[in-house]
Amino acid sequence: MALALALWSRIWYYDTMKQTLEYQRDEHHVHLIVYHLIWCPRRRKPVLVEKIAERCQQVIEQKCQEKGWQILTLAIQPDHIHLFVRCFPSTSASEVVKECKGITSFVLRKEFPVLLKLPSMWTRSYFASTAGTISQETIQKYIDAQKGLR
Helix, strand or coil: CHHHHHHHHHHHHHHHCCCCCCCEECCCCEECEEEEEEECEHHHCCCCCHHHHHHHHHHHHHHHHHHCCEEEEEEEECCEEEEEEEECCCCCHHHHHHHHHHHHHHHHHHHCHHHHHCCCCECCCCEEEEECCCCHHHHHHHHHHHCCCC
């Protein structure tokens, strides 16, 4: 199961990255901070279906909009969530997961009593990966060029 999830995740990531992401410019920053995040319901129960999945999506979208994070892709599966999101340099992956897990747990358990059977809505763990439009090799070449090595 983990291997299948990893393979699907990699295919999904490369497919999503086909869209060109531009660097964002602020007063003192130029940045492109993109996270691929995955988390699961407690005991990996397939509870994210139908109305619960719809409401979960609405809550995550609302939280991201409130925080100024741009959702590139949000995929809710019955037993896990993929969130591909663009953030500010001051925002950590753990902050995004914490905010999304916290609000969805509160709202979903309040609106759907069936979820109260779980000891908690989400597991404590999550997967986080950074992403960008350039490869590690390209970055290394740039740094080497700046140091006068190439």
